[in-house]
Amino acid sequence: MIRRTQTYDCGGLQAASTGALRTCVLSERRLPQLCSVRCVTCNRYIPCRPAKRSLVSILIFLLCLAHIMGKTTAMALLYATNYVYLVSYICVDMALYLLFKIVRRDFYCWVPRSGIFLSLIYRICTKVMADLTGLPQLRCPLDLGGACWAVTMATTQVACLVSSSIYCRAFKGDAKLECASLMGAMGALSGIWVLAIVGLAFTMERKYLYTLVSLTTASQYVEAIFVDALNKGDDEVAFRIFTYNEKLWTQIRPDVQRWMQQNVDRIADEKPEWLTPGVVSSISPGYLPEDLLRLLDTSARTSSTSASAQGKPQLSRQNRIRAGLGSTPSVFQRLESEALATNREGTRQGH
Secondary structure, eight states: OOOOOOOOOOSOOSOTTSSHHHHHHSOTTTHHHHSOTTOSOOSTTSOSSHHHHHHHHHHHHHHHHHHHHHHHHHHHHHHHHOHHHHHHHHHHHHHHHHHHHHHTTOOSOSSTTOOHHHHHHHHHHHHHHHHHHOOGGGGSTTTTOHHHHHHHHHHHHHHHHHHHHHHHHHHGGGOSSOHHHHHHHHHHHHHHHHHHHHHHHHHSOGGGGGGGSOOOOHHHHHHHHHHHHHHHTOHHHHHGGGGSOGGGSGGGHHHHHHHHHHHHHHHHHHOOTTOOHHHHHTSOGGGSOHHHHHHHHHHHHHHHHHHHHTTOOOOOHHHHHHHHHHHOTTHHHHHHHHHHHHHHHHHHHHO
C-alpha cells in the first residue's frame, strides 16, 4: 500500500529574474517541462503581481549582495590577521555542515547511482556555492535545504562582525583600516541583510515561507514527489523517481516496484510522448517485469557477442539490459510485438 505523506515543495528553484512572468501564466501541466528534471515547481514563491514581483527581485539582489560582500570581507580580514584563522573558519564551517547532513541521513546527493565520493564532492561544491553566492534556490532539499541555507546566511553576518573585531584587536593602532569605519561598514551590511530577509519574508508567497527554514531532507522530498504523482495519476512525474539516486527512496522501493509491475502494460499500450529513450534508460532493471528483462537480455546478448568477436569485452547481464533500454525508443513496443508473435505461433500450432 502506498503511504500518504505530506507534499513538500522547494518553493522555487529558478532565479527571481528569469522566467517568473512565464510561470504565472503557464498551466500546472507545463510547469515541469519548464523546470529541470530535479524539481516539480518553479518560482512559486515569487508573486505574480508585477509590483510585488519586482520588489522580490530587488530584495533577493540586496540579500545576495550583502551576503557576498560580508563573506568576502570576513575572509579577507581573517587572512590579513592570520591565515590560520581563515583555514580554521572554513574547515570548521564545512565540517559542521557535513556532520549535520550525515546525522540527519541526508548525505547522498540526488545524482543517480552516485556513491559516497561523488556525494561528498557534490555537498562540498554546493556549500561553497552557497557561501559565495547566497542563492535562494539552494534552499531546495536536494541541495542545502532551507535550514542549512538560513544558517549559512545568518552565520556569515555574524562572521563579519567577529572577524572585524579580531582584526581590530590584533592590529590595534597599527591597523590599515580604521576600526570605527570598518565596524560601521560591517554593521551596515548586516542591516541591509536583515532588511532584505525580513522584506522577502513579508512579500513572497506566504505558503512557501516555510522553505526558508525547512528541515525537509532530500529523501522526504523525492518520496513525496512520487507519492503525490501517484495520488494525482501523473505517470510522467512518477517516472522521474528513476532520475534520482536510489538511496534517496529506499523506503518506498517496494511501492515503486509494485507500481511498475502493475502499470507497465498500460503505459505500453498508451505509448505516451514523454516515454523517450532517456526516460526508459533511467529505469533500473530490477523494476521491470521479468519477461521484458528476458527480451532485452536476449536482444542485447546478440550485439554483445558480436562485439566480443571484434575484441571488445563482454558486458554483464545488467549492463546488457541497460544497453538495451537505452538503445531504442520503443522498448515496450518490442515486448508487445514479441507477445503477439508468440500468440500467432501458438494459434498456428493449434490449427
